[in-house]
Amino acid sequence: MTAEKLQVAFTDILKAHQRISPYIHKTPVFKNSKINDLVHRELYFKAENLQKTGSFKARGALNAVLQLKEKQTNLKGVVTHSSGNHGQATAWAARTTGLQCSIVVPSYSPAVKMEAIKEYGAELVECGPLPTDRNAACEKIAAEKKYEMIPPFDHYHVIAGQGTIAVEFLEAVPNLDAILVPISGGGMIAGIAVAAKHIKPNIKVYAVEPEGKILEKSLRAEEMLWPNPPQYLNTIADGIRLQQTGHLTWPFLLQLVEKEVFTVNNEEIIKAMKFVFQRMKLVIEAASGAAVAAAMSDQLQKLDKKIQHIGVILCGGNVDIDKLPWF
Amino acid sequence: MTAEKLQVAFTDILKAHQRISPYIHKTPVFKNSKINDLVHRELYFKAENLQKTGSFKARGALNAVLQLKEKQTNLKGVVTHSSGNHGQATAWAARTTGLQCSIVVPSYSPAVKMEAIKEYGAELVECGPLPTDRNAACEKIAAEKKYEMIPPFDHYHVIAGQGTIAVEFLEAVPNLDAILVPISGGGMIAGIAVAAKHIKPNIKVYAVEPEGKILEKSLRAEEMLWPNPPQYLNTIADGIRLQQTGHLTWPFLLQLVEKEVFTVNNEEIIKAMKFVFQRMKLVIEAASGAAVAAAMSDQLQKLDKKIQHIGVILCGGNVDIDKLPWF
Numbered sequence: 001m002t003a004e005k006l007q008v009a010f011t012d013i014l015k016a017h018q019r020i021s022p023y024i025h026k027t028p029v030f031k032n033s034k035i036n037d038l039v040h041r042e043l044y045f046k047a048e049n050l051q052k053t054g055s056f057k058a059r060g061a062l063n064a065v066l067q068l069k070e071k072q073t074n075l076k077g078v079v080t081h082s083s084g085n086h087g088q089a090t091a092w093a094a095r096t097t098g099l100q101c102s103i104v105v106p107s108y109s110p111a112v113k114m115e116a117i118k119e120y121g122a123e124l125v126e127c128g129p130l131p132t133d134r135n136a137a138c139e140k141i142a143a144e145k146k147y148e149m150i151p152p153f154d155h156y157h158v159i160a161g162q163g164t165i166a167v168e169f170l171e172a173v174p175n176l177d178a179i180l181v182p183i184s185g186g187g188m189i190a191g192i193a194v195a196a197k198h199i200k201p202n203i204k205v206y207a208v209e210p211e212g213k214i215l216e217k218s219l220r221a222e223e224m225l226w227p228n229p230p231q232y233l234n235t236i237a238d239g240i241r242l243q244q245t246g247h248l249t250w251p252f253l254l255q256l257v258e259k260e261v262f263t264v265n266n267e268e269i270i271k272a273m274k275f276v277f278q279r280m281k282l283v284i285e286a287a288s289g290a291a292v293a294a295a296m297s298d299q300l301q302k303l304d305k306k307i308q309h310i311g312v313i314l315c316g317g318n319v320d321i322d323k324l325p326w327f
Numbered sequence: 328m329t330a331e332k333l334q335v336a337f338t339d340i341l342k343a344h345q346r347i348s349p350y351i352h353k354t355p356v357f358k359n360s361k362i363n364d365l366v367h368r369e370l371y372f373k374a375e376n377l378q379k380t381g382s383f384k385a386r387g388a389l390n391a392v393l394q395l396k397e398k399q400t401n402l403k404g405v406v407t408h409s410s411g412n413h414g415q416a417t418a419w420a421a422r423t424t425g426l427q428c429s430i431v432v433p434s435y436s437p438a439v440k441m442e443a444i445k446e447y448g449a450e451l452v453e454c455g456p457l458p459t460d461r462n463a464a465c466e467k468i469a470a471e472k473k474y475e476m477i478p479p480f481d482h483y484h485v486i487a488g489q490g491t492i493a494v495e496f497l498e499a500v501p502n503l504d505a506i507l508v509p510i511s512g513g514g515m516i517a518g519i520a521v522a523a524k525h526i527k528p529n530i531k532v533y534a535v536e537p538e539g540k541i542l543e544k545s546l547r548a549e550e551m552l553w554p555n556p557p558q559y560l561n562t563i564a565d566g567i568r569l570q571q572t573g574h575l576t577w578p579f580l581l582q583l584v585e586k587e588v589f590t591v592n593n594e595e596i597i598k599a600m601k602f603v604f605q606r607m608k609l610v611i612e613a614a615s616g617a618a619v620a621a622a623m624s625d626q627l628q629k630l631d632k633k634i635q636h637i638g639v640i641l642c643g644g645n646v647d648i649d650k651l652p653w654f
Contacts, residue, residue: 049608050607054608119361277648278610278648280377281376281381281610281611282610283604283609317608321604321605321651322653324654326649327654
């Protein structure tokens, strides 16, 4: 089988970084001696929970919006569907670039998430509970208002934007041997893998999934074995609850990401979240907790001892602090 | 009245900074556009919650321990009384410098705090509930073991160590017009005031107190009007619950700190803590929340509009995340 040529190159990611850097935070990298003692490796935490809008999604959404504006100087607005981090990120990216924005959200979305999107000045459009309802609502708005759609992960400009995380991470910590990346649709890990593998070809990029995703089986089979339509997993990590990866992100996973996947359950995620809150003084959402749980897992203990310097992506901090999962 | 010559000079603080910098974090300074919109000023948050041991106390304790070691090369150990941030900081400073350490704590101290101190390798000694019990236990240990006492605030080397916060803060944000500093014994604000006023003579240093401290009355009377022995205030901000300031810190307050004091209550502190958790993704303790509450107060709105760039000290993050005050 000949490997498909990947549609995002390292130079695309460097250009994305130049494009978005004036607006995003170069997030800090933290270390913690207690966790290093526990796991007998050196861990480095890239704090995208401190990113604009509270998650890494600001990078990809902004890069996509800016690239659209470069091509379509008369662009009026953008639309997407997401009550979560991508919704906030797209609303913020639109406001930052002076565009109008509609965000389609399921009508049962928590009020706190809808408020966050409204605060960035976006119009909220409620829709039915099915993924197909959302797409239909998006397409209707795009057609009527002549807005462009910004997909949450399955888009090359979004992937390039997320890849900028790795550019900053390896600049700050050049000796990383591996990176643990929470995965949902796969946009973040695709971008990170392109950049990290280019900068340091021997680096290992591991996906971290919630129980039930069963990514490893598809990776080893080199085939997307998931049922259609895409399902949501029953996990507290709402940011990574989509079972199926994207179709555009899939070839990146196949070519660049380790076949060995880290799988974590709710209990492990909560324990990891509590560690980060209590010891590192950072508010993280459960999807970030998943990456930390992987770092604290028995599975990690079994990795080759040469994998000594390990990066952990704290992908976001958008958790409702009135509903922390350990209360 | 002739002003008493202050016993900590800016050069002492610079030397302290050189001495402790290899061991402490140069903590980041954060901004938040939402809070700036709310208060119509530019706020800068010095994140000492991310400092070693989870609070600024690491600076003062380490400076005091290192200065002791410079003088007494055969020093065996140090002792102090505190179940809180100063206890952890002293235990950490002792371990960092290869000294033994005993920490005297009231027997009713929360297990989580005792555990933290033990993790730094210190011996825990339980004592009775009165301030006099603690002092007696400390003196006994100091005499028996030939340890030196590290006081929590009323000590010039401790004050000099805390002053290093301002050196870093004004290096990062040279145009600060004012700094809001939570006050308990006054060691932190004394050190910060010496450094900040030296670097920028027109800067205003404001104390932030919990309800019931009534610092402003003493400052305006230029006399310590509090009852003896020192009382604890009924506040959720356990890090700043001592009503009376120190006797060594007092002249610094009188000469360098604004007479106008910011007073905040529990409700305001909780609201501010929640803002920082939810919006800034930082875990802070209630004493830090007090400074943020001052920044969000009506009283701040009434300050001269020329006071535009305001520093806020997030002094610590040692809150029990199983007992957050809004649950």
